[in-house]
Amino acid sequence: MKPAKFAYAKPITLGEVLTLLDEHRDDAAILSGGQTLVPMLNLRVASPQLLIDINAVPDLDAITVNDSTLSIGSRARHNQVLRSEAVQRSIPVLGQALRHVAHEAVRNRGTLGGSLALADPAAEMPACMVCLDADIVLCSNDGTRSVPASDFFRGIYDTDRQPNELILRVEIPIPDASWRFTFHEISRRHGDFAMAGLVFGIRCQEGAVTDCRAVFMGIESFPRRIAEVESAIVGTQLSRTDAIDRAVALLSTALECEDGEEYPAAYKLHLAKQLFSHCAVKAFSEFTHG
Numbered sequence: 192m193k194p195a196k197f198a199y200a201k202p203i204t205l206g207e208v209l210t211l212l213d214e215h216r217d218d219a220a221i222l223s224g225g226q227t228l229v230p231m232l233n234l235r236v237a238s239p240q241l242l243i244d245i246n247a248v249p250d251l252d253a254i255t256v257n258d259s260t261l262s263i264g265s266r267a268r269h270n271q272v273l274r275s276e277a278v279q280r281s282i283p284v285l286g287q288a289l290r291h292v293a294h295e296a297v298r299n300r301g302t303l304g305g306s307l308a309l310a311d312p313a314a315e316m317p318a319c320m321v322c323l324d325a326d327i328v329l330c331s332n333d334g335t336r337s338v339p340a341s342d343f344f345r346g347i348y349d350t351d352r353q354p355n356e357l358i359l360r361v362e363i364p365i366p367d368a369s370w371r372f373t374f375h376e377i378s379r380r381h382g383d384f385a386m387a388g389l390v391f392g393i394r395c396q397e398g399a400v401t402d403c404r405a406v407f408m409g410i411e412s413f414p415r416r417i418a419e420v421e422s423a424i425v426g427t428q429l430s431r432t433d434a435i436d437r438a439v440a441l442l443s444t445a446l447e448c449e450d451g452e453e454y455p456a457a458y459k460l461h462l463a464k465q466l467f468s469h470c471a472v473k474a475f476s477e478f479t480h481g
């Protein structure tokens with residue numbers, strides 16, 4: 192199919208992008224990597240009157256580290272983030288997750304901001320940002336605001352972004368050495384959207400777990416921390432893996448799995464339990480064995 196007619200603008204400054212967004216709001220769409228937007232146009236799932244191509248705006252793809260924060264520009268391509276030494280050194284779990292995002296060709300063009308704006312419930316980056324306690328920085332002609340990732344995702348393909356806002360960057364606190372994060376997903380073929388995945392982190396001090404974060408993707412309609420299950424892990428000694436079994440049992444009530452077109456709720460719950468057990472055992476063992 193061919194897209195409906197649209198106008199096209201390729202501004203070279205951020206100010207021009209924001210002015211166009213302000214003028215056209217819901218009638219405009221930002222074109223970043225085009226990996227989802229272009230198929231949506233072709234299928235006429237989306238028919239904006241104006242495409243605002245942000246590929247000529249400088250610095251939107253910058254990746255920087257200061258003492259305690261990793262900052263990734265919204266137009267950073269998945270492969271750019273995956274291959275960034277700064278990312279590998281500071282938050283290696285992002286690389287673990289990005290290897291599962293689509294295929295090489297899609298990762299060459301697809302961007303972090305596009306993935307976050309899209310908010311596909313099975314996407315890796317939104318779940319990572321919630322688990323890593325990132326802030327999503329948005330800007331418009333009204334100013335810049337920072338939204339915790341845990342408040343940004345609101346439902347299937349639904350976020351807190353306003354029609355006149357551009358996602359500018361994400362800011363991720365760099366976890367210190369007391370944290371271990373791990374990522375695992377289950378998909379039918381490598382590169383397919385995951386059936387389910389989990390980003391999991393524990394913080395340990397003196398042999399005991401002092402903090403825990405668990406965020407699923409592909410299970411519920413948007414990524415969120417599962418507090419009841421995290422609490423079941425906090426306080427346990429690393430030698431007591433029975434806490435993991437108790438946490439796994441709690442998933443039956445803590446998760447809101449719904450029957451989907453492809454998989455029934457009971458199967459999603461089964462996947463979630465497998466993922467949790469796998470990631471928690473791995474994280475416990477990495478702390479114990481170094």
Ligand SMILES: Cc1cc2nc3c(=O)[nH]c(=O)nc-3n(C[C@H](O)[C@H](O)[C@H](O)COP(=O)(O)OP(=O)(O)OC[C@H]3O[C@@H](n4cnc5c(N)ncnc54)[C@H](O)[C@@H]3O)c2cc1C
Pocket residue numbers: 220221222223224225226227228229265266269291292293294297298300301302303304305306308309313314315316352356357358359382383384385
């Ligand atoms: C075959 C295939 C397989 C895929 N598999 C996976 C997978 O396994 N896991 C996964 O996570 N993703 C997957 N994707 C999605 C892909 O990785 C991209 O992240 C996603 O398509 C977004 O693409 P993009 O960055 O090119 O954004 P675009 O397609 O350009 O835009 C997507 C949406 O985000 C909006 N947008 C883009 N940038 C911004 C911004 N800075 N601020 C505000 N709004 C913005 C656009 O207006 C549009 O609505 C797959 C895609 C394809 C085509």
